[in-house]
Structure formats: C-alpha cells, structure tokens
Amino acid sequence: MADLTDRFGTMVFSESVMQDYLPKDVYKTLLATIEEGEPLNLDVANAVAHAMKTWALEHGATHYAHWFQPLSGITSEKHDSFLEPAGNGTAITKFTGKALIQGEPDASSFPNGGLRATFEARGYTAWDPTSPAFIKDEVLCIPTAFCGYNGEALDKKTPLLRSMKVLDTQAKRVLALFGKTPKRVVPSVGLEQEYFLIKKDAYRKRRDLVITGRTLFGAPPCKGQELEEHYFGAIRPSVSKYMKALDDELWALGIPAKTKHNEVAPCQHELAPVYTELNEGIDNNMLVMEKMKLVATNFDLTCLLHEKPFEGINGSGKHNNWSISAGDENLLDPGDTPLENLQFVVFLTAVIEAVDKYQDLLRMSVASCGNDHRLGANEAPPAIISIFLGDQLTEVVQKxxxxxxxxHATHGVLDLGADVLPNLQQDNTDRNRTSPFAFTGNKFEFRAVGSEANPSDPNLVLDTAVAEALKGFADALEGTPEDDFAEKALEYCKQKLIEHRRILFSGDGYSDEWQAEAERRGLANLRTTADALSAMVAPKNLALWQSMGVLTETEAFSRYEVKLEKYNKLMNIEATTMIREARRTYRPAITAYATKVAKGLETIRAAGADAAMQCEQNTLNKLCNGITEINESIKALDAVHQKAEALLDAQGQANCYAHEVNPAMETLRAAVDAMEEIVAADYWPVPTYDDILFYV
Known part of the structure; x- marks a missing residue:
C-alpha cells in the first residue's frame, strides 16, 4: 500500500503536477490566471491542454469531460474520447486549448427558468482554472462554468465566482484602510457532510425510499436514538470498510477528508474535510456526495443523502463553516493581540449586518422539499435565522x-475595560445546536444547509451580502484622516450593531418563547420552501444581486422559477408515490390481515369459545376502522393533490403543496403507521424502521 501522503491527489492535475508537466513560462502564466484572474491566450491554453492530456493518458484516462453544475443542483458531464481517426485506419490522441477552454452542451435540456427556449439549444461550458481538473472513472474531468449563448449564467458556479470576486474587491478596500494590501481575499469553507447508510436489500424493498429518497410511511422503531449510544460510538465493521474505501477514493481526488464518525441517529454518519477555498470546496463536496453513493454499492449498502429519510430521528445536514482569508490571515479570527481587534470587529459587524439584512435570502438558500422536514427538530436549527456569538463575544458586542x-491607537487597539477580546480562544463558544448561524472561534457555522443540497446557494448569499456590508464601510470611511480612522471605524460599527442587534440570539431556538420573541423583533419565520422562495426576487434582494454584479434580474428570476419548479415536481412525486403505495401496498396487506383475523374469530367462535376472543375482536375493530381512515385519507390527499396539479401559477401551486397537500400526506401517513403497530410482522409488506436501522 502506498504511503498515505503519496496517495493524496494522485488523480488531480494540481499545481505541483502542473509544475512538472508545463514549461516554466507557461506555468507562471497559468498561475497568474488562477491567482489573479489574468486572461489566458490560446498558445498557453494549447500548452496546458497538451500537458493535461499527457498526464491524463499516463493515468489511464480515455476521455475528457467538461464537468459543470447546472441549475438542477447536481453535476453534469459529457464524455469525449481523446482518440481521433488519422485517416489511414489508425488513430491519434488529441486535446486542444480550444477544447479545454470551451465546450458546447445542449442548454435547452437543463433547467433554465425561462432563460433559454427549446429552439435556443446552444450553451457553453467555460474552463474554471481555479478548481483543478481530476480523473474520475478514466475520464479527465475539467471543472467549468455553464452559460447560455448570450452569456446568461445557467449554473451554480458562475454566480458563485462573481460573488467571490466582489467579496475580494470590497474586502481589499477595507483592508487597505488598515494599511494592508493582500493579493487576494478568499472565502473558505468546510462542509461537514451527514448521511445514512442502510442495507441495499432493505432499500430496494422500500419503493418510497427508491423514488423519493425518504420513507413516506413508517412507525417509530422500538429503539431510536434515546439511549444516545450511537454518537461517536464504535463504527460497525461493514461501515468501517466503506469509510476506508471512501477515504481512499476522496484522497486520490485531492479531497482532504479528515474526520469520520457515527452521528446521533442509528445508521447515521458524518464526514468532514479540511477547510479549502470556497469554489474548490464546493466542487469537492459535489464529488463527495457522488462518491458516497457509488462506493456504498460495493459494500451491499445504500447511502441516503435526503435531509429526513426517517421520521422521528435526526435528519441530515451539511454544516457550512464559512470564513474569509487574506493570504494566511483569517479575517474572522479575533487574534491573540489587541492590534487585530478593530479589524476583526469590522468584519464581524459586516457579517452581522449581512445576515440580518438578508435573513430571508439565507433562509431561501437552504429551502428544499427535504429540508422542510428537517428544520426545527432533532438538533436541526429552526427556520428562523439568528446569530449565536457565545458569551464572550456577545459581551464585546454589547460593550x-x-x-x-x-x-487609542491609529491601528485600532480597542479598550473594553477588560481583556476579553484579546483572550478569545478558538472554539471558546458553546455549540448551540439550535442556532442556525453560530460563531465558532474563527468562522461562522451555517447549520441550516440540507445534506443533499448544492452548497453554492448559501455561500453565494453570504459572499454577496457580506461584500455589500464591507462596501458600505469602505464608502463611509475612505478618505478619513488617519488619526481619526480608528475612532470613526468603531463608531460606524457601533451604529451598525445597534441597527442589526435583533438578529443576535443565544437561547433555545426550539422554544415557543423564541417564536414569539422573533416575531416581536420582526425576524422572518418562513416555515416552508413555498414561503421562502419568493425572497429570491424580493425588491431589496434584486437590488443586492444587481448592484453587486452577481445576478441580473433575469438570472435571479430564472433561479426562483427553477427552485419553484423543482419543489413542485418533488412534491408531486411524493404525493403520487404515497397515494399509489397506500392503495397498492399497504391497504391490501392490512385488509389481508384483517380478513385472517376475522376468519380466525369465526372459526374459534364456531367452536364455542366466544368469551375468550374479545382481544381479537378489538384488533379486528381497529383494523377495520384503520382501513376506513386510510380510505378517507387517500381520498382527501387525492383531492388536494389534483387541486395542486391543476394550478397553473407555480407559486400558487407551491403554496397548495406546502399548506394543503403536505398536511394531507401527514394524515395518511399517521393512519397507515398506526396499522403497522397492529398487523402481524409476516403480513407487513415492507421492511420497518426496526429492520432498516438496526443491522449487523
């Protein structure tokens, strides 16, 4: 077995590989493109393409693909062979700079929210040199942006790169006021990925899991997570083998998988990587999710990434640990010297302002059909966005x-009357699990992101909103005399903190008192995806997208429409599956068992033992009443489902699904689940939670 460090990045066209395969002048030019956004001419692109092809062929690749993230949120790729006929019955390998820089997939076949008509099929993929190419399944995958013929962003990556650029620009303006001139300011992210692993056989027998990713029916297991024995517990051997294989796959792709452990719920686990630059970190996370599913199939397992595959136990999230760095300096690190304090307070204030001003956008960014079932229960944060700072930092902000x-110094030495801030240590804050947005020592952890989500959306909002807040600071303070800067900066932060203090909350986010307090403060409580999605195109938010150059109005509306369409389609699939399964799988099984009980009663009574059969009679009555309730619930769900399907307005349809169809689905589920407690095990048609969650 290769040395651990030797295995890392073996399938990545990394900077060290570039240095080995590229001429020095080409490598230097490419590095300037990666680090400073310098344009890349065709001669350099041809040299890079040749080096990429040579390296890829040496590592067993046969094809190349532009790997991109359309608005569906997943990844897409079209494979082209390196082979080209030579005209004499032979072939050569060919890969040009033009093929590297640009591809042309069919844009009309991807979600576009009205940006492209079917007859306007042309779309382009454009190489993103800031995220390294890699080999996956003998294919050289080249991370790319995806845009329409007229330059409209048709993907998740393009707006994200724009948001990173505007954050870089505005953060540099602020740092210049502190006498600093870094080359780049880059947001960083660490994405903790939660997931479930269950037996493949159980998965195949649950049509609801196969079609929707979650169990639409299922009574609580005899034992859930109440004994608190699974979290950080010993990892079962079959799962350990899976985790080791997954690590090897990820390490080869240069993904710094660091931590793995059992999560709170039975069969639930987590993988956490080392922090990386935002763009690459999101690309890595998309690969992590893909590999999690693929590797599981080699171990007779199925990986579930749905936010709430099992009712009544923990759902899965993707904690989004976000920070900003200028070179080696983390701008959200309070530091251990007073000289850094004021700068930290400025960036902290910008985040607080951004989160309060655009709380609705942040909630929108994590809204999904699956996440609606997770938020607000079993350690997931509530739908109300708030910030948790911890006791010490809260004290600093209050002062x-x-x-x-x-x-009392030009460079910003803060005097708080006590040495609180200089002594702040990383991870000094309590881990308030009910807070959706918590400061954890030198970063903010956005805990509301769903496990299945493409994390581009919440980071797009964070980058853009914080950039606007930093722009406000720079606009106000640029030109201030040096001797007055520190005092003016602190006064600016004071006013912004007062203005946005309502977003700060350190208590129990699950409590009824917080619901009432949040309403009193004027915080948004967008309980469902249908309630949240319109924030994408609210006037103040459209102004943010446009003023910061991240999304045009047309691009913003397209994303709103794509999200609505996806929500409505998923809800339609769930309702259809539920009705069909209730009619064709559960009701026949319950009826068959009721018939067996009835025949047994009849037989025993015929033998003259009527007095001893009251228990069986009660069971039969419950079964018959349950079948009646199921029939009525199916009828009610069918009616509201047809109502939703008939609506032509997408937002109106979403509202109907969220507020009428979903409650009807919950009623039908309750009726069926009650029967699971009564029907004999050999009659129940699918694996139960006890069968699925507790295996050797």
Missing amino acids: IMDGKASV
Whole structure:
C-alpha cells in the first residue's frame, strides 16, 4: 500500500503536477490566471491542454469531460474520447486549448427558468482554472462554468465566482484602510457532510425510499436514538470498510477528508474535510456526495443523502463553516493581540449586518422539499435565522453598542475595560445546536444547509451580502484622516450593531418563547420552501444581486422559477408515490390481515369459545376502522393533490403543496403507521424502521 501522503491527489492535475508537466513560462502564466484572474491566450491554453492530456493518458484516462453544475443542483458531464481517426485506419490522441477552454452542451435540456427556449439549444461550458481538473472513472474531468449563448449564467458556479470576486474587491478596500494590501481575499469553507447508510436489500424493498429518497410511511422503531449510544460510538465493521474505501477514493481526488464518525441517529454518519477555498470546496463536496453513493454499492449498502429519510430521528445536514482569508490571515479570527481587534470587529459587524439584512435570502438558500422536514427538530436549527456569538463575544458586542469601548491607537487597539477580546480562544463558544448561524472561534457555522443540497446557494448569499456590508464601510470611511480612522471605524460599527442587534440570539431556538420573541423583533419565520422562495426576487434582494454584479434580474428570476419548479415536481412525486403505495401496498396487506383475523374469530367462535376472543375482536375493530381512515385519507390527499396539479401559477401551486397537500400526506401517513403497530410482522409488506436501522 502506498504511503498515505503519496496517495493524496494522485488523480488531480494540481499545481505541483502542473509544475512538472508545463514549461516554466507557461506555468507562471497559468498561475497568474488562477491567482489573479489574468486572461489566458490560446498558445498557453494549447500548452496546458497538451500537458493535461499527457498526464491524463499516463493515468489511464480515455476521455475528457467538461464537468459543470447546472441549475438542477447536481453535476453534469459529457464524455469525449481523446482518440481521433488519422485517416489511414489508425488513430491519434488529441486535446486542444480550444477544447479545454470551451465546450458546447445542449442548454435547452437543463433547467433554465425561462432563460433559454427549446429552439435556443446552444450553451457553453467555460474552463474554471481555479478548481483543478481530476480523473474520475478514466475520464479527465475539467471543472467549468455553464452559460447560455448570450452569456446568461445557467449554473451554480458562475454566480458563485462573481460573488467571490466582489467579496475580494470590497474586502481589499477595507483592508487597505488598515494599511494592508493582500493579493487576494478568499472565502473558505468546510462542509461537514451527514448521511445514512442502510442495507441495499432493505432499500430496494422500500419503493418510497427508491423514488423519493425518504420513507413516506413508517412507525417509530422500538429503539431510536434515546439511549444516545450511537454518537461517536464504535463504527460497525461493514461501515468501517466503506469509510476506508471512501477515504481512499476522496484522497486520490485531492479531497482532504479528515474526520469520520457515527452521528446521533442509528445508521447515521458524518464526514468532514479540511477547510479549502470556497469554489474548490464546493466542487469537492459535489464529488463527495457522488462518491458516497457509488462506493456504498460495493459494500451491499445504500447511502441516503435526503435531509429526513426517517421520521422521528435526526435528519441530515451539511454544516457550512464559512470564513474569509487574506493570504494566511483569517479575517474572522479575533487574534491573540489587541492590534487585530478593530479589524476583526469590522468584519464581524459586516457579517452581522449581512445576515440580518438578508435573513430571508439565507433562509431561501437552504429551502428544499427535504429540508422542510428537517428544520426545527432533532438538533436541526429552526427556520428562523439568528446569530449565536457565545458569551464572550456577545459581551464585546454589547460593550461596543453601549459605548463602553474606545480606541487609542491609529491601528485600532480597542479598550473594553477588560481583556476579553484579546483572550478569545478558538472554539471558546458553546455549540448551540439550535442556532442556525453560530460563531465558532474563527468562522461562522451555517447549520441550516440540507445534506443533499448544492452548497453554492448559501455561500453565494453570504459572499454577496457580506461584500455589500464591507462596501458600505469602505464608502463611509475612505478618505478619513488617519488619526481619526480608528475612532470613526468603531463608531460606524457601533451604529451598525445597534441597527442589526435583533438578529443576535443565544437561547433555545426550539422554544415557543423564541417564536414569539422573533416575531416581536420582526425576524422572518418562513416555515416552508413555498414561503421562502419568493425572497429570491424580493425588491431589496434584486437590488443586492444587481448592484453587486452577481445576478441580473433575469438570472435571479430564472433561479426562483427553477427552485419553484423543482419543489413542485418533488412534491408531486411524493404525493403520487404515497397515494399509489397506500392503495397498492399497504391497504391490501392490512385488509389481508384483517380478513385472517376475522376468519380466525369465526372459526374459534364456531367452536364455542366466544368469551375468550374479545382481544381479537378489538384488533379486528381497529383494523377495520384503520382501513376506513386510510380510505378517507387517500381520498382527501387525492383531492388536494389534483387541486395542486391543476394550478397553473407555480407559486400558487407551491403554496397548495406546502399548506394543503403536505398536511394531507401527514394524515395518511399517521393512519397507515398506526396499522403497522397492529398487523402481524409476516403480513407487513415492507421492511420497518426496526429492520432498516438496526443491522449487523
């Protein structure tokens, strides 16, 4: 077995590989493109393409593909062979700079929200040199942006790159006021990925799991997570083998998989990587999810990434740990010297302002059919967005707002009357599991992101909103005399903190009191995806997208329409599956068991033992009443489902699914699940939670 460090990145066209395969001048030019956004001419592109092809062929690749992330949220790829006929019965391998830089998939076949008509099929993929190419299944995958013929962004990556650029620009303006001139300011992310692993055989026998990714029916197991024995517990051997194979796959792709452990719920696990630059980190996470599913099939397992595959136990999230860095300096690290304090407070204030001002956008960014079932229960944060700072940092912010902080040096030494901030240590904050947006030492952890989500959306919002807040600071403070800067900066932060203090909350996000308090503060409580999605195109949010150059109005509306369409389609699939399964799988099984009980009663009574059969009679009555309730629930769900399907307005349809269809689905589920407690095990038609969640 290769040395651990030797295995890492073996399938990645990394900077070190580039250095080995490219001429020095070409490597230097490419590095300038990656680090500083310098344009790449065709001669350099041809040299890079040749080096990529040579390296890829040496590592067993036969095809290349532009690997991109359409608005569906998943990844897409079209494979082209390196082989080209030579005209004499032979072939050569060919890969040009033009093929590297640009591809042309059919744009009309992907979700576009009205950006492209079917007859406007042309779309382009454009190489993203900031995320390295890699080999996957003998294919050289080249991360790319995806746009329409007229340059409209048809993907998740393009707006994200724009948001990173505007954050870089505005953060540099702020840092210049502190006498710093970094080459780049880059958001970083660490994406903790939660998932479930179940036996493939059980998965195949649950049509609801296969079609929708979650169990639409299922009574609670005899034992759930109440004993708190699974979290960080010993990993079962079959899962350990899977995790080892997954690590090897990810390490070869240069993905720094670091931590793995059992999560709270039975069969639930987590993988966490080392922090990376945002764009590459999101690409990595998309690969992580793909590999999780593929590797599981080699071990007779199925990986479930749905946010709530099992009712009543923990759902799965993707904790989005976000920070900003300038070179080696984390701008959200309070530091261990007072000289760094004011700069930290400025960036902290910008995040607080951004989250409060665009709380609806952040909620929208994590809205999905699956996440609606997760938010607000079993350690998942509520739908109300708030910020948790921890006791020490809350004290610092409070002193600034109260006017008890002062500055007495040009570079921003803060005097708080106590050495609180200089002594802040990483991870000094309590891990408030009910907070959706928590400061954890030197980063913010956005915990509302769903496990199945493409994390581009929440990071797009964070980058853009924080960039706008930093722009406000730079606009206000640029030109301030150096001797006055520190005092003026602190005063600016004080006013912004007072203005946005309502978003700060350190208590129990699950409590009824918080619901009432949040409403009093004027915080949004967007409980469902249908309620949240329109925030994408609210006037103030459209102004943000456009003013920061991240999305045009047309691009913003297209994403709103794509999200609505996806939500409606998924809800339609779930309702259809539920009705069909209730009619064709569960009701016949329950009826068959009721018939057996009735025949047994009849037989025993005929033998003259009527007095001893009251228990069986009660069971039969429950079964018959349950069948009646199921029939009525199917009829009610069918009616509201047909109502939703008939609606032509997408938002109206989403509202109907969220507020009428979903409650009807819950009623039908309750009726069927009640029968699971009564029907004999050999009559129940599918594996139960006890069967699925507890295996050797």
